[in-house]
Amino acid sequence: MKSGIKVVTIGGGSSYTPELVEGFIKRHQELPIKELWLVDIEQGKEKLEIVGQLAKRMVKKAKIPMEIHLSLDRRQALKDADFVTTQFRVGQLDARVLDEKIPAKYHMLGQETVGAGGVFKALRTIPVIIDIINDIRDLCPNAWMINFTNPAGIVSEAVFRHCEFHRFIGVCNVPINLSNHFAKTLDVKVKDLIPYFGGLNHLSYVFNVFHRHKNRLGEIIEDLKEKQMNMKNIDALDWDLNFIEHLGVYPSPYHKYYYYYDEMYDKYMRQIKEGKTRAEFVKEIEKQLFKKYQDERLDEKPKELEERGGAYYSDVACNVISSIVNDKKDYQVINTINEGYITDLPNGCAIEITARITRHGPIPVYIGRLPVAIRGLVQDMKVFEQVLVDAIYEKDLDKAKVALQINPLTKSIKHASECFDEMVEAHKDYLTYYNR
Numbered sequence: 001m002k003s004g005i006k007v008v009t010i011g012g013g014s015s016y017t018p019e020l021v022e023g024f025i026k027r028h029q030e031l032p033i034k035e036l037w038l039v040d041i042e043q044g045k046e047k048l049e050i051v052g053q054l055a056k057r058m059v060k061k062a063k064i065p066m067e068i069h070l071s072l073d074r075r076q077a078l079k080d081a082d083f084v085t086t087q088f089r090v091g092q093l094d095a096r097v098l099d100e101k102i103p104a105k106y107h108m109l110g111q112e113t114v115g116a117g118g119v120f121k122a123l124r125t126i127p128v129i130i131d132i133i134n135d136i137r138d139l140c141p142n143a144w145m146i147n148f149t150n151p152a153g154i155v156s157e158a159v160f161r162h163c164e165f166h167r168f169i170g171v172c173n174v175p176i177n178l179s180n181h182f183a184k185t186l187d188v189k190v191k192d193l194i195p196y197f198g199g200l201n202h203l204s205y206v207f208n209v210f211h212r213h214k215n216r217l218g219e220i221i222e223d224l225k226e227k228q229m230n231m232k233n234i235d236a237l238d239w240d241l242n243f244i245e246h247l248g249v250y251p252s253p254y255h256k257y258y259y260y261y262d263e264m265y266d267k268y269m270r271q272i273k274e275g276k277t278r279a280e281f282v283k284e285i286e287k288q289l290f291k292k293y294q295d296e297r298l299d300e301k302p303k304e305l306e307e308r309g310g311a312y313y314s315d316v317a318c319n320v321i322s323s324i325v326n327d328k329k330d331y332q333v334i335n336t337i338n339e340g341y342i343t344d345l346p347n348g349c350a351i352e353i354t355a356r357i358t359r360h361g362p363i364p365v366y367i368g369r370l371p372v373a374i375r376g377l378v379q380d381m382k383v384f385e386q387v388l389v390d391a392i393y394e395k396d397l398d399k400a401k402v403a404l405q406i407n408p409l410t411k412s413i414k415h416a417s418e419c420f421d422e423m424v425e426a427h428k429d430y431l432t433y434y435n436r
Helices: 017-026 043-064 074-078 092-105 116-138 150-165 174-185 217-225 239-246 253-259 260-276 278-293 305-310 313-326 372-393 397-406 415-424
Strands: 007-012 032-037 066-069 081-087 143-145 168-169 192-201 203-211 330-337 350-358 361-364
Touching: 007 174, 017 174, 017 313, 032 043, 032 074, 043 066, 043 278, 043 313, 066 074, 074 116, 074 313, 081 116, 081 313, 092 116, 092 174, 092 278, 092 350, 092 415, 116 143, 116 150, 116 372, 116 397, 116 415, 143 150, 143 313, 150 168, 150 330, 150 350, 150 372, 174 192, 174 203, 174 217, 174 313, 174 330, 192 330, 192 372, 203 217, 203 253, 203 350, 203 372, 217 239, 253 260, 278 305, 313 330, 313 350, 330 361, 372 397, 397 415
Parallel strands: 007 032, 007 081, 032 066, 081 143, 143 168
Antiparallel strands: 168 330, 192 203, 192 350, 330 350, 350 361
16 A cells, blocks of 8 residues: 555535545545645635635544645646546536526526536536646646546546546446445445446446345335435436336436436426526535535534535545555446447447456446447437537537537427527636637
């Protein structure tokens, strides 16, 4: 095990940071981080200072030798880093409000990672990710980059398709929430489960759930008659049991945008009319969180952070880092590069899949062919992702519009075109990377 690990968190002023710090504190015996650098931009200076002081109080309370550094200079922070985590939001939550509200004018869904919202979050985010990777190559070429920034799947696709940077792992908290649900359903410890996930981020399915060498997915599907798993940021619609039984795999809550489109759209439109979008709800939570963070008596992660929608994020990110450092070879669900593990998707593309995490990186399980009932949707989404990241790489907004028009959630290319044009204007300050 290496001693004196240096971790740099880009987007250090995020409300998620206390959860990450808590995760490092809990694992300090196996993951001895010497330096944690929290990095942000000038606009995030105030939040960085608030979160950074809380992080220092947390470390002081834990009595561990982990230094917390705050910086607005990314290159200074990155020098000789071992791990770089990313959790930033270009345009902050005000941009997300626009991503959710503008599509409604054009009878389209607005959401952070899917549909029009996901397209524009990718357009704002991926150029920054590319800049960070260039800095990593220059300043800490042996570092692993662990990305939590959404849309995580499209970000991963851009990195693998155009950056040729393979020391990159995308993480998401949906699989760990599902795994916890499976453990509760089976009344077993989550560490004793090995669920086989496969597909794309926010569009991956569970093919098997092994417990002591026995696949118990059938019991979990049967249990849907009694209780179902939902997430705070996804509508709590119940799955149709007959549909799931014949699908033969377990979907995530995000699949409801595809399989319950009308119901999700109707609820979304009601929220728009009532002025209760998810982004506005999160803004209010963040306001309350930062008020708490400023309390000099607070020296632990507040319970309210779980309402933010990122519960267990630290467990995912910290587990990946610890498994690399300690060569654990344990099973985790990550976004990585496809090298024949899912044969119905192109080699070299980004996939979300269960993998053993080693000091050399992830070794995914073999999924092979996707069941015919889900194959087309997953392939359609991959085509959309690849058209979009090609457009970003080429700085071509016209091509990015086509990506939105072929997205499986788009019902009219006319509405998509009009929506895209208004969103380009609304986000123009964050789209200077592109040729206009």
